[in-house]
Amino acid sequence: MASDYHPEMRKIFTHFEQYIKLSEELRNELSARLELLTFKKGQMVHDANVVCTKSYFIQNGIFRTYFIKDGKEVTEFFSAEGEWVNSPRSFMQRKIDIYYIDAIEHTSTFCIQVNNLMYLFNHFPEMERYARLSMGTIFGHLLERITSMRFTTAKEKYEHFLQVYSDIHFRLPLGMIASYLGITQETLSRIRGER
Amino acid sequence: MASDYHPEMRKIFTHFEQYIKLSEELRNELSARLELLTFKKGQMVHDANVVCTKSYFIQNGIFRTYFIKDGKEVTEFFSAEGEWVNSPRSFMQRKIDIYYIDAIEHTSTFCIQVNNLMYLFNHFPEMERYARLSMGTIFGHLLERITSMRFTTAKEKYEHFLQVYSDIHFRLPLGMIASYLGITQETLSRIRGER
DNA sequence: GTGATTATTTGATGCAGATCAAAAATAATA
DNA sequence: TATTATTTTTGATCTGCATCAAATAATCAC
Incomplete structure (x- = not known):
């Protein structure tokens, strides 16, 4: 019952238990293989030029996954507490991919190789x-994202974004949100300015 | 070596073997649990008003997954030979979802409950x-789809579509392609008409 | 095959949002 | 707290694509 694991591990164990039961043995293995890692605001977590060999479970803080298009940073995801972050295709298929990852704010994670x-x-x-x-x-989230990206006006996209990221949207810079939504900063600024 | 399974099962076994080794026992179980099902052109495969309890592996033919938005059918996916098709969130979480599925052409499948x-x-x-x-x-395909949906012009979207669906694009009606891309039929027609 | 549906093309017009430019506000750094 | 750098806002203009409308072409049903 009372565990001798790193006290910080409670969150990630709870996360696993949303899906499976954790045996004592698996808890031990996880505990031995997860490493606590923190990142400063702005610090790079993953570089697109290398294969991604680590996955990070966010304890608190926010990561941004982005790529470079026409010289500009385009946000692909925001990730917050309770989520795993890596460069998906790179991590799964052990090849180079387009994504960079950095910390939008001070972030503490559990990392697994x-x-x-x-x-x-x-x-x-x-x-x-x-x-x-x-x-x-x-998968379900991606589907919803795809659906929301078609047909909707810039304003509708933003409103959908506010719902999905209701708990962290106010911590994200406008420019990053705009590129996430596929609209310009100016347009997003005007949408916010209405009323 | 020589199998006494339904000869049609070769494709689906090969599909599994891209990812795992199939034991004799598992082959038997699969063989017992997969049902050959065919659909006529235009036939409904799944109705959004019910929970999706079946998944279809396409032997040949094409399915379309779509939903209704403002009274119009909006294509979410096209699926062809060698792919599993179901209403993802409905099938996985056993709840109602927005997707209808129908056969764009005569299609034969293996179905599993x-x-x-x-x-x-x-x-x-x-x-x-x-x-x-x-x-x-x-997952990788969805990521690419999301990336391609932002920023690109209608023409770029269509060109990307041609790459992804290079082998079946000519079998798909223009209107369904347009809604898949989130552009109007008229725009797609004009893009095709250029030169 | 022939009329009826349905899909595609072509034309004219309007607007949401991109683009370009620059000011104002906010944050980072010394 | 001043100085610089970054982010956000505001303004003016331009354009790709949607929208509306109607003709043509392809497909279906009898």
Whole structure:
């Protein structure tokens, strides 16, 4: 019951338990393979020029995943507390991809190396299940994102964004939000200025 | 080596083997739980008003997943040979969702019931792995889709579409493509008409 | 095959939002 | 707290695409 794990691990264990039961053995393995890592505001987490071999579970703070288009930074995701962050295609397929990741504010994470994750997949089938189910959740988010990106006006896009990111939107710079939505800063500023 | 399974099952077995090894036992279970089903052109495959309890692996033909927005059909996906099709959130979370699915042309599929799939997940950990890995592939496609939907002009969107659907684009009606891209039929027609 | 539906093309017009430019506000740094 | 750098706001103009309308072409049903 009372655990001798790093007290910070409670959040991430709770996260896993949304999808699977954590055996004592798996808890131990996780605890041994997760490393507490913090990032300062503005610090780079992942560089697009290298293969992503780490995945970060955010304890608190915000990460931004972005890529460069025509010399400008384009936000692909914002990620906050309780989410795993990595460069998905790079991490999963061990190849270079377009995404950079940095910390929008001071952020503390648990980090796992891809080879450690593979070890867990190989020895704990429930980890495979966890991955399948949690990907299902994210999958749903991506679908909704795709739907919301078509047809809607800039204002509708922004309103949808406010719903999805209701708890962190006020911590995100306008310019990053605009590129996330695929509209210009000026347009977003005007939308906000209405009334 | 030589199998006594339905000869049509070769494609789907090959599909699984892109991700996992298929034991004889799992082959048998799959064979017992997959049902060959065909759909006529225009036939409805899934109705948004019910929970989606089946997933279809396309042998040949094309399905369209769409939803209704302001009284009009909006294409969310086209799916062709070698792909699983269902109403994702409905199928995974057993709830009603917005998607209808129909056959754009005569289509033959292998169909699995969700409860049969669950049985397989519970008895064959490699099926969990298969699901995780194959979802990773789809995940990558969704990411690319999201990226391509922002910033690009209607023409760029269409050109990207031609690449992604290079083998089936000519079998898809213009109007369905336009709604998939989030542009009007008229605009797509004009893009095609250039030169 | 022939009329009826449905899909695609073509034309004219209007507007949301991009682009360019520059001021104002906010934040970072010494 | 002054100085610089960055972010956000405001203004003026331009344009790609939506919208509305109607003709043409393709497909379907009998």
